[in-house]
Amino acid sequence: MQVDRRAAHALVWLLLLTMPFWLDWVDGYTALGTRIVVLALAAMSLNFLLGFTGVLSFGHAAYFGLGAYGLGMTIKYLVPSTLAGMAVGVIAGTLAAMLLGALIVRLRGIYFAMVTIAFGQVFYFIAYRWNAVTGGDDGLSGWRRQPVDLGFVRIDLLGSDNALYYWCLFWFAAAVLIMAALLRSPFGRTLLAIRENERRARFLGIPIDRHIWLSWVISCLFVSLAGTLYALLNSFADPHDLRWDQSGDFVIMAVLGGMRSFWGPLIGAAVYVVLQDYISSQTENWMSFIGLFFVLVVLFFPRGVMGVLRRRSAP
Amino acid sequence: MTQLILFNLFNGLIIGAFYALMALGLSLILNLSGVINFAHGGFLAIGAYLAFTLMPYIGFWGALIVAPLVTALLGIAVERMLISRLYGRDPLYGLLLTFGLAFILEDGTRYLWGAATLPFSVPGWMQSPLSNEFFFLTGYRLFMVLLVVVVVAALFLILGYTRLGMRIRAGTLDLEMVSVLGVNVRVLRNLNFGLGIFLAGLAGVLAAGMLGLQPTIGSTLIMPSFVAIIIGGLGSLPGTLLGGLLIGVASGLTAVFFPSASEAVIYVMMGLVLLVRPRGLLGEEGRF
Numbered sequence: 001m002q003v004d005r006r007a008a009h010a011l012v013w014l015l016l017l018t019m020p021f022w023l024d025w026v027d028g029y030t031a032l033g034t035r036i037v038v039l040a041l042a043a044m045s046l047n048f049l050l051g052f053t054g055v056l057s058f059g060h061a062a063y064f065g066l067g068a069y070g071l072g073m074t075i076k077y078l079v080p081s082t083l084a085g086m087a088v089g090v091i092a093g094t095l096a097a098m099l100l101g102a103l104i105v106r107l108r109g110i111y112f113a114m115v116t117i118a119f120g121q122v123f124y125f126i127a128y129r130w131n132a133v134t135g136g137d138d139g140l141s142g143w144r145r146q147p148v149d150l151g152f153v154r155i156d157l158l159g160s161d162n163a164l165y166y167w168c169l170f171w172f173a174a175a176v177l178i179m180a181a182l183l184r185s186p187f188g189r190t191l192l193a194i195r196e197n198e199r200r201a202r203f204l205g206i207p208i209d210r211h212i213w214l215s216w217v218i219s220c221l222f223v224s225l226a227g228t229l230y231a232l233l234n235s236f237a238d239p240h241d242l243r244w245d246q247s248g249d250f251v252i253m254a255v256l257g258g259m260r261s262f263w264g265p266l267i268g269a270a271v272y273v274v275l276q277d278y279i280s281s282q283t284e285n286w287m288s289f290i291g292l293f294f295v296l297v298v299l300f301f302p303r304g305v306m307g308v309l310r311r312r313s314a315p
Numbered sequence: 316m317t318q319l320i321l322f323n324l325f326n327g328l329i330i331g332a333f334y335a336l337m338a339l340g341l342s343l344i345l346n347l348s349g350v351i352n353f354a355h356g357g358f359l360a361i362g363a364y365l366a367f368t369l370m371p372y373i374g375f376w377g378a379l380i381v382a383p384l385v386t387a388l389l390g391i392a393v394e395r396m397l398i399s400r401l402y403g404r405d406p407l408y409g410l411l412l413t414f415g416l417a418f419i420l421e422d423g424t425r426y427l428w429g430a431a432t433l434p435f436s437v438p439g440w441m442q443s444p445l446s447n448e449f450f451f452l453t454g455y456r457l458f459m460v461l462l463v464v465v466v467v468a469a470l471f472l473i474l475g476y477t478r479l480g481m482r483i484r485a486g487t488l489d490l491e492m493v494s495v496l497g498v499n500v501r502v503l504r505n506l507n508f509g510l511g512i513f514l515a516g517l518a519g520v521l522a523a524g525m526l527g528l529q530p531t532i533g534s535t536l537i538m539p540s541f542v543a544i545i546i547g548g549l550g551s552l553p554g555t556l557l558g559g560l561l562i563g564v565a566s567g568l569t570a571v572f573f574p575s576a577s578e579a580v581i582y583v584m585m586g587l588v589l590l591v592r593p594r595g596l597l598g599e600e601g602r603f
Contacts, residue, residue, distance in 0.1 A: 056405075056407050058410060100586075103590055104589065107589075113351065114351055114541055114544070114545060114549075115545055118538065118541045118545060118585060119582060119585070119586070121582060125578040126579060130575070244538070248411070248414045251407070251411060255407070255411065285422055287418045287419075287422035288419050290415070291416065291418030291419035291422065293415070294418070295397065295412055295415040295416065295419075298401070298408045298411050298412040298415070302404075302408060
């Protein structure tokens, strides 16, 4: 079993590292691969909270979008530097999460979900209304991702699709490895304990609210990182990135892949992004199909790909 | 200036009445079934468009009654076929399912009736202002407020004094006990869902008369309804009513002084309420 698991991890990384080379054969293109990696990071970050702490957030798009706008506005108005933009985006998203997290951490279950949805809308309205700065409904355009100069090497994000892919994959890998390490640590085990039985965890003397708050902030930090990468990919920040439908997309990715599995959301994101790309190129009524897809997943596939695979392999 | 403030105050009251109607339906469903109905806005739009289609045949008054009823029937069917399968499971699944339904309903209205704004005409005598001084006080607006008052009063009477209403209230407190006492909980939840959707359909017809018909009419009204429920306190219907009116008036007043913040202000209010009173204004401690 241990060998199996290592082999699976190696396979995932191998597939990700070589993606630009085989994506053409399966009728894809590199930007699609980048989208998958970025959205998978968002879905896996959400799943840190959803699948491993058992807290239902339906408002992660807010922090995703804050990352995107933070990056775009920094490059457009302050300094034309990708790294500075990413730093500002992540800090903005994390700070907002820390503040709002303190307000909502005492709520649970469905109440928590509802408040996260509603709070997500604040940032949407700000981006939508503050025309002069954010570009309003048209989104924040008029800026481009900048090459990254590390002193010894220059990464040409603008000219080369592959460079952008590996730039995103680097941050994906860093974030995912940190999250995996956190989940293996005593802190991560405590989160699992809270997920399994909050009352018992409380009786053991675990400060529940503080743990949930930390898990929420970590999750939002990595979601805003994904948001900055998403804005890099598009050279554009869209108010739609902040809206509740985007949050729903992240949740369905996590559920579709399997919430109880670490790699599940990656699979979910891959399936969802490819499907959305295909459907929206085929029909104008893609919204109906996506909606139908949500309904079908919930009714017939609630454990996701990894949940089904695991049950099959179990005796 | 006074007139401007009065105008916006009244406007806010009307908008608040919409929010309240919609939020009351959402609240009913949430309390008894534990499902956050994302598709509520979709049903609202269906109600509005149905009224538009029916009006040439049965007139405004007929449409006002029939359209919400048909919408409620649709809601009852949807609950029976889809949503009822998810009771007792993680609330996540109910959220995702109704989220998908919201997409389908919005896209469906766009497919059937087109994406362009359609005019929705109310009877002529209602459109003229009642007095010159208060030009904004048209008959239709006054009528809307009165209708909402009547409907809300009827709703509370039903909940307070009829057998169905008492069972719904008992069910929100302890569904298992109600079931043990021999009430068919499946039917109860089904009817309750229909009642909630009826309110959504009615809000849709009224909103159509004021805002015009657009497929996105539902998704613009649903978020403030969430805020209304949270401010008023989960589990409390009077709280929901109060929350709806409060945020309507607040956004109306903000529109006078700082128009671009009129949407964001309600979320600030929500933040303040959560800060000082996490259970909401009239919510009970420890219910959620």
